[in-house]
Amino acid sequence: MDTRAIRQVLTERKTMLENRASRVERDASHRDEPLSADFAEQAVERENDDVLHAIAGESLHEISMINQALLRLDAGTYGECSECGNSIGEQRLQAVPYTTHCIQCAEQTD
Ligand SMILES: [Zn+2]
Secondary structure: OOHHHHHHHHHHHHHHHHHHHHHHHHHHHOOOOOOOOOHHHHHHHHHHHHHHHHHHHHHHHHHHHHHHHHHHHHHOOOOEOOOOOOEOOHHHHHHOOOOOOOHHHHHHHO
16 A cells, blocks of 8 residues: 555645634634624524534544544554454545545444
């Protein structure tokens, strides 16, 4: 397995997610205008903030998955299923490079 290429894919994705998370958090929390006086408008603005926070949360979750995958690359355990210890398979790793489960175990737990 070409771990250098995997490391690069993971690192690039992590950078992209970090940029997205910080941009989204900035949009959500450092709003220049105060909330609108109109109650319905306020509800929409709060809802937008919730959506933004959800996007940031997902990004942060994926970043931590990627960090763990990078640690597994360092430890030489990358590509092993954390459940059964079998090889996860290159095709699956290409689709989800930070997955910790082979397809069989993933289907059982999801
Ligand atoms: Zn497994």
